[in-house]
Amino acid sequence: MKTVALLTDFGTKDGFVGSMKGVILNINPEINIVDISHEVESFDILEGSLIIYATYKYFPKGTIFVSVVDPEVGTERKPIVVKTKDYTFLAPDNGILTLALKDQKVEKIVEIKNEKYILKTDTNTFHGRDIFSPVAAYISKGVDLSEVGPEVEDFIKLNFPTVYKEKDFYVAKIIKFDKFGNAITNIETLPENFEIEYKNFTITKISKNFLEGDKNKPNLIKGSFGFYELFVPKNSFKDKFSAKEMEKIILKIK
Amino acid sequence: MKTVALLTDFGTKDGFVGSMKGVILNINPEINIVDISHEVESFDILEGSLIIYATYKYFPKGTIFVSVVDPEVGTERKPIVVKTKDYTFLAPDNGILTLALKDQKVEKIVEIKNEKYILKTDTNTFHGRDIFSPVAAYISKGVDLSEVGPEVEDFIKLNFPTVYKEKDFYVAKIIKFDKFGNAITNIETLPENFEIEYKNFTITKISKNFLEGDKNKPNLIKGSFGFYELFVPKNSFKDKFSAKEMEKIILKIK
Amino acid sequence: MKTVALLTDFGTKDGFVGSMKGVILNINPEINIVDISHEVESFDILEGSLIIYATYKYFPKGTIFVSVVDPEVGTERKPIVVKTKDYTFLAPDNGILTLALKDQKVEKIVEIKNEKYILKTDTNTFHGRDIFSPVAAYISKGVDLSEVGPEVEDFIKLNFPTVYKEKDFYVAKIIKFDKFGNAITNIETLPENFEIEYKNFTITKISKNFLEGDKNKPNLIKGSFGFYELFVPKNSFKDKFSAKEMEKIILKIK
Numbered sequence: 001m002k003t004v005a006l007l008t009d010f011g012t013k014d015g016f017v018g019s020m021k022g023v024i025l026n027i028n029p030e031i032n033i034v035d036i037s038h039e040v041e042s043f044d045i046l047e048g049s050l051i052i053y054a055t056y057k058y059f060p061k062g063t064i065f066v067s068v069v070d071p072e073v074g075t076e077r078k079p080i081v082v083k084t085k086d087y088t089f090l091a092p093d094n095g096i097l098t099l100a101l102k103d104q105k106v107e108k109i110v111e112i113k114n115e116k117y118i119l120k121t122d123t124n125t126f127h128g129r130d131i132f133s134p135v136a137a138y139i140s141k142g143v144d145l146s147e148v149g150p151e152v153e154d155f156i157k158l159n160f161p162t163v164y165k166e167k168d169f170y171v172a173k174i175i176k177f178d179k180f181g182n183a184i185t186n187i188e189t190l191p192e193n194f195e196i197e198y199k200n201f202t203i204t205k206i207s208k209n210f211l212e213g214d215k216n217k218p219n220l221i222k223g224s225f226g227f228y229e230l231f232v233p234k235n236s237f238k239d240k241f242s243a244k245e246m247e248k249i250i251l252k253i254k
Numbered sequence: 255m256k257t258v259a260l261l262t263d264f265g266t267k268d269g270f271v272g273s274m275k276g277v278i279l280n281i282n283p284e285i286n287i288v289d290i291s292h293e294v295e296s297f298d299i300l301e302g303s304l305i306i307y308a309t310y311k312y313f314p315k316g317t318i319f320v321s322v323v324d325p326e327v328g329t330e331r332k333p334i335v336v337k338t339k340d341y342t343f344l345a346p347d348n349g350i351l352t353l354a355l356k357d358q359k360v361e362k363i364v365e366i367k368n369e370k371y372i373l374k375t376d377t378n379t380f381h382g383r384d385i386f387s388p389v390a391a392y393i394s395k396g397v398d399l400s401e402v403g404p405e406v407e408d409f410i411k412l413n414f415p416t417v418y419k420e421k422d423f424y425v426a427k428i429i430k431f432d433k434f435g436n437a438i439t440n441i442e443t444l445p446e447n448f449e450i451e452y453k454n455f456t457i458t459k460i461s462k463n464f465l466e467g468d469k470n471k472p473n474l475i476k477g478s479f480g481f482y483e484l485f486v487p488k489n490s491f492k493d494k495f496s497a498k499e500m501e502k503i504i505l506k507i508k
Numbered sequence: 509m510k511t512v513a514l515l516t517d518f519g520t521k522d523g524f525v526g527s528m529k530g531v532i533l534n535i536n537p538e539i540n541i542v543d544i545s546h547e548v549e550s551f552d553i554l555e556g557s558l559i560i561y562a563t564y565k566y567f568p569k570g571t572i573f574v575s576v577v578d579p580e581v582g583t584e585r586k587p588i589v590v591k592t593k594d595y596t597f598l599a600p601d602n603g604i605l606t607l608a609l610k611d612q613k614v615e616k617i618v619e620i621k622n623e624k625y626i627l628k629t630d631t632n633t634f635h636g637r638d639i640f641s642p643v644a645a646y647i648s649k650g651v652d653l654s655e656v657g658p659e660v661e662d663f664i665k666l667n668f669p670t671v672y673k674e675k676d677f678y679v680a681k682i683i684k685f686d687k688f689g690n691a692i693t694n695i696e697t698l699p700e701n702f703e704i705e706y707k708n709f710t711i712t713k714i715s716k717n718f719l720e721g722d723k724n725k726p727n728l729i730k731g732s733f734g735f736y737e738l739f740v741p742k743n744s745f746k747d748k749f750s751a752k753e754m755e756k757i758i759l760k761i762k
Contacts (some may be wrong), residue, residue, distance in 0.1 A: 005526065011293075012266070012520070015305040016260065016478070018290035024315035025286055029255050029314060032533055033288075034541075036526035039519075042434050043488060051523040058637065059530035071488055074463025113613060124463055126478035129312065179519030179654050180550050183286030209582025209632055224524070224634035234551060234579055265547075265687030266520070269559040270732070272513065272544035276567035279540055283509050283568060287542075296688050297742060325742055328717025378717055380732035383566065 003032040003063045007052055008128055009040040010068070015088060016126070020066075020133040023119060027137035036058075043071040047094050049158055050176055050184070052097035054225040064131045064140055064211045065100075067091040074124040079112040079131050080155060082200075083145055090139075106148030106155075113149030139219045161186055163251065170251040174230070174243060178223075181236025182210075183243050187228040187251065196220060197250040198230060199241065210234075256394045257286040257317045261306055263294040264322070270380070274320075274387040277373060283393035297325040299350050303412055304430055304438070307353035308479040310341060318394055319354075320386045321345040328378040333366040333385050335410060337399055344386045344393075350413030355475075360409075367403030384385055415440055418507065424505040426450075428484070428497060432477075435490025436464075437497050441482040441505065450474060451504040452484060453495065464488075510648045511540040511571045515560055516636055517548040518576070524634070528574075528641040531627060535645035542567075551579040553604050557666055558684055558692070561607035562733040564595060573608075574640045575599040582632040587620040587639050588663060591653055598640045598647075604664030614663075621657030646665055669694055673760065678759040680704075682738070682751060684730075689744025690718075691751050695736040695759065704728060705758035706738060707749065718742075 004024060010016035017038050024033060036055050040048045048069035056065060070077075070092040078093040084104035091097050112118070112131055117138045119130040135148055160197050163186055165173045174183045175245045196203040202231075206228075213219030223229035230249075232236050234254065258278060264270035271292050278287060290309050294302045302323035310319060324331075324346040332347040338358035344366075345351050366372070366385055371392045373384040389402055417426045417440055428437045450457040457474045460482075467473030467487050472495065477483035484503075485491050512532060518524035525546050532541060544563050548556045556577035564573055578585075578600040586601040593613035598620075599605050620626070620639055625646045627638040643656055671680045671694055684692045706710040711728045712734075721727030721741050726749065731737035738757075739745050 003530075003533050003537070007523070009433075012289070013291055013293035014432045015261070015291045015309040016433075018261075018288060018305075019309040019312040019478075022257075022259070022309060022317070023286045025257050025288070026312065026314040029257070029286065032288075032537065032541075034526060034529045034533070035520070037521055037523045039521035042490075052708040055523040055527040055530060058346050058527040058534065061529070072465055075465050086292075121478075123478050125475060129478065132659070178522045179517075179524075209580075211580055211583055221633060222631050224527075224629075224631050224637065228654075236550075250705075266543070267545055267547035268686045269515070269545045269563040270687075272515075272559075273563040273566040273732075275542045276513070276563060276571070277509075279511050279542070280566065280568040283511070283540065287540075289709060296744075323568075326717075326719055329719050375732075377730050377732050379729060383732065 001030055001032050003034055004034050004066060004136050004140060005034045005059055005063055006038070006066050007036040007039045007040065007048060008068045009042050009044065009048065010038050010128065012038050016128065019129050022132040023129055024137040027134055028141050031137070031140055040069050043069065043093055045069050045158060046160070047176055048096045049099045049226060052096070056100050059087070059240055062087045064088045064136050065090065066128070066136045067096050068128040068132055069096055070094070070127060073127050078152070079127060080152065081110050081112060081135065081139070081145055081148055082155060083105055083108045088139055090136050092127070093156050095156045098157060098158035101155070108145055109152050109155055110145045111149045111152050114147060117143065117148060128222060162244070163187060172249040172251050174245060174247045176245065176251065177243070179239045181238035182223065183230040183237050184223060184225050185228050185230065185249060188226060190228065190252055193254040195252040195254055197252070255284055255286050257288055257314055258390050258394060259288045259290050259313055259317055259319050260292070261290040261294065261302060261319070261321045262292045263296050263298065263302065263435050264292050264382065266292050268294060270382065273383050277383055278391040281388055282395050284443055285394055294323050295482065297323065297409040299323050299348055299412060300414070301430055302350045303353045304479060306350070309461050310354050313341070315340045318342045318390050319344065320382070321384055322382040323350055324348070324381060327381050332406070333381060334406065335364050335366060335389065335393070335399055336360060336409060337362045342393055344390050345426065346381070349410050352412035352414060355409070362399055363406050363409055364399045365403045365406050368401060371397065371402060373414045407465070415500070417441060426503040426505050428499060428501045428503065429481075430499065431492045431497070435492035436477065437484040437491050438477060438479050439482050439484065439503060441478060445507055447508040449506040449508055451506070509538055509540050511542055511568055512644050512648060513542045513544050513567055513573050514546070515544040515548065515556060516546045516571070516576045517550050517552065517556065518546050518636065520546050524636065527637050531641040532645040534616045535642055536649050539645070539648055548577050551577065553577050553602055553666060554668070555684055556604045558733060560604070562754065564608050566651050567595070569594045572596045572644050573598065574636070574644045575604050576636040576640055577604055578602070578635060586660070587635060588615055588660065589618050589620060589647070589653055589656055590663060591616045596647055598644050600635070601664050603664045605663060606666035606668060609663070612625070616653055617652045617660050617663055618683055619657045619660050622655060625651065625656060671695060680757040680759050681737075682753060682755045682757065684753065685746045685751070689746035690731065691738040691745050692731060693736050693738065693757060694737050696734060698736065699761055699762040700713055703760040703762055705760070
C-alpha cells in the first residue's frame with residue numbers, strides 16, 4: 001500500500017484532519033495515512049518546513065506528502081505538486097518545501113488547476129480538504145502530474161535563518177524548541193575547534209547522549225532534526241535558561 | 255477496506271482511544287480507523303455534535319462513525335446505532351447525533367443490547383471501549399442491526415442554540431472557536447442585505463478568504479464547519495476581541 | 509494485517525512519531541500502526557507503564573508494542589524485546605514493561621544488537637526511530653527474536669508504589685490523573701468492609717457509574733485502568749480537591 005503523510009497547523013481538536021482523511025479514503029480506500037504533525041504553530045511556515053525536513057527521508061519511496069501551513073489560503077498563492085526522484089510533495093507555494101527539497105532532485109512542478117480532481121464546496125477557506133487531499137489521493141491512484149495542472153518553473157523559497165559571519169565570529173540562532181524543551185539551532189555542521197557562547201556560558205564539547213552533560217549549563221548534541229541542539233540532562237533547556245526562539249548564539253572557530 | 259471514524263472527549267494522553275482501536279482490530283483487522291477528534295471538551299455534547307456535522311459528509315459511503323461524548327456513561331441512557339442511507343452512527347443517545355442526522359435520511363435505529371457483541375469487563379465506566387468499539391467492528395464485518403438489539407422509535411435531539419428573532423432583529427451566537435481562534439457562529443445562511451453587530455462593530459461584507467479583511471475589526475466568512483465565522487486576518491479573533499462562547503451577535507436585515 | 513502499537517513521551521508536535529511510522533512502513537507497508545499515547549509526561553516511566561498495562565490486553569494477539577519512554581537513550585541501558593505468550597514488547601530496559609508483564613508469561617527476552625535491523629544515522633538521540641521502529645517492523649515480517657540479538661535473563665522492574673501497611677491501616681496513593689481529572693489510585697482490589705479516608709472525607713461505598721455520587725465529596729469507582737479511582741460527578745476531582753500525584757489515601761479494613 002502507498003503512504004500519504006500529512007503535516008498541517010490545523011490542530012487535532014476541530015476535526016479538520018479527520019475530514020481530510022475522509023476525502024482521501026473516499027477516493028482511495030487502500031492507502032496508509034500517516035500524521036507527521038498537526039501541531040505546527042498557526043501560520044508558522046518555518047516550523048512546518050523544519051518538521052517535514054526532519055521526517056520525510058524516513059518514509060518509503062513513493063510516499064506522497066501533504067504539507068498545509070497556509071496563511072494565504074484562498075488568495076493568489078498557488079497550490080503546487082512537486083515530484084522529486086523519490087517522493088511527491090503537495091503544498092501551498094509559500095516556501096514550506098524549501099528544506100525538504102534542498103536534498104531532493106526536483107523532476108517536475110505543477111500548479112493544481114484541474115477541477116476534475118478538486119472538491120466543489122461553498123467555502124474557500126479549507127484547501128487542505130478541498131484541493132490537497134483529493135489531488136493527493138488521485139495521485140496515489142496513478143493520476144499523472146500532467147493531468148493535475150500546468151507545469152511551473154520553480155517554487156518559492158523560504159528565507160531560512162542561516163548562520164552568518166559578523167566580524168571574527170558567526171551568529172547562529174535557536175530556531176525551534178522540541179517537546180522536551182531542547183533548543184534546535186540552525187547549525188548543521190561544526191568544525192573541530194569550535195566554541196559556542198550562549199548567555200554567559202561557553203560550550204566546546206559535543207555530548208554523545210542527553211545524560212552526558214552538566215545539569216547547570218547548556219550542553220550541545222547532534223539531534224534528530226539534523227541540527228545541533230542545546231540541552232540540559234533530564235530537564236527543559238527552554239525553561240531552565242528562559243530561552244527564546246530566534247535568540248542568538250555566538251559561534252567561534254579557534 | 256471499510257472505515258471506522260472515531261470522535262470522543264477522551265483526549266489522547268491516557269490510552270483510552272488506543273484500547274478502543276485494539277478492540278476494533280481484534281474483531282476486524284482489515285479496516286481503516288480514522289480519528290476525527292478526541293479533544294472535544296469533556297462532556298460537551300454540542301461541540302461533539304458540531305464536529306461530526308462538519309466532517310461526516312466527507313467520508314466514504316458506508317463509513318461507521320463512533321461518537322462518544324458520554325457524561326452519563328453507565329446510567330440508563332441508551333447506547334444506539336443509527337443507520338442512514340449513507341452511513342452508520344454509533345453513540346450514546348444524548349443528542350450528539352442531532353446535527354449530523356438533520357441532513358441524513360434515518361432508516362433504522364436500534365438500542366445496543368446483544369451481549370454477544372459487547373466486551374465483558376469488571377468496570378462500567380468505559381462504554382467507548384466495551385460497547386461502541388466492538389459493535390462498530392462487528393457491523394463493519396457485516397453483522398446486521400437487527401442482531402445488535404431491538405429497534406427504537408427515535409433518538410434524543412440536542413437543544414441546539416438556533417438564531418432567534420427579538421423585536422426587529424435576530425440574535426445569533428458564537429458557538430465554538432477553532433484552533434486558529436476563529437469564532438464559529440450559529441448562522442448558516444445570510445440574506446443579501448444583512449448587517450451584523452458585534453460589540454461596537456458593524457459587518458456588512460462577506461470576505462472571500464482569511465486575508466481579505468480589516469486587521470482591527472471583526473470580519474465575516476463562510477467557514478468549513480458550514481456556518482459563518484468571525485475572524486481577523488492572521489490573528490486570533492478570540493484573543494483580539496476577548497470573545498466568549500455563547501456570546502451574542504446581533505443580526506439585522508435591512 | 510498485524511498491528512504495531514506505539515507508546516512514547518515524544519508528543520505529536522515535532523514529527524518524531526511520524527518518522528517512526530515512516531521507518532516501519534518502509535520495512536512493512538502492510539501493517540496497522542496504532543497510537544496508544546505519545547503524551548506520556550517526559551521521562552515518566554511509571555505513567556508509561558500504567559498506560560501500557562491498561563491497554564495492551566485489548567489488542568489482538570500477536571500485536572507488537574513499542575514503548576519508548578527513554579530518559580537514558582544512548583547510554584548503556586539495553587534496548588530489549590520481550591516475547592510473551594500473546595504479545596511482543598519492545599522497550600528500553602528501564603522498567604516500563606513491569607506492569608504489563610506481571611500478567612503475561614514471558615517466553616524470551618533478547619537485547620537488540622544485530623545492526624542489520626537497525627537504522628544507521630549520525631545521531632544517538634532517537635532510538636525510537638533508529639532501533640525500536642525498524643526492529644518492530646522486521647519482527648512483524650517474521651524475523652525471529654534469535655536473529656535480533658542475544659538472549660538476556662531478566663528485565664528491570666519498576667519500583668511501583670504499592671499499597672503498604674502502617675500500624676492498623678494501609679497507605680494507598682494517587683498515581684495518576686486522567687483527562688477528566690479522575691484520580692487513579694494504586695488500589696486494585698478492596699475487601700467488603702473498607703473505609704477510605706481522603707483529606708477530611710470518608711468513603712465507604714463503590715459507585716456504579718460516574719454520575720452516582722456526591723458532587724461535593726470524593727467518590728470511588730472501579731476504573732478502566734484496572735484500579736479504583738476517586739471522582740466527582742461531571743467535574744474534575746483533581747481541580748475540585750487540589751489533589752496531587754503521589755498524595756496519600758488512608759485505607760482501613762473494619
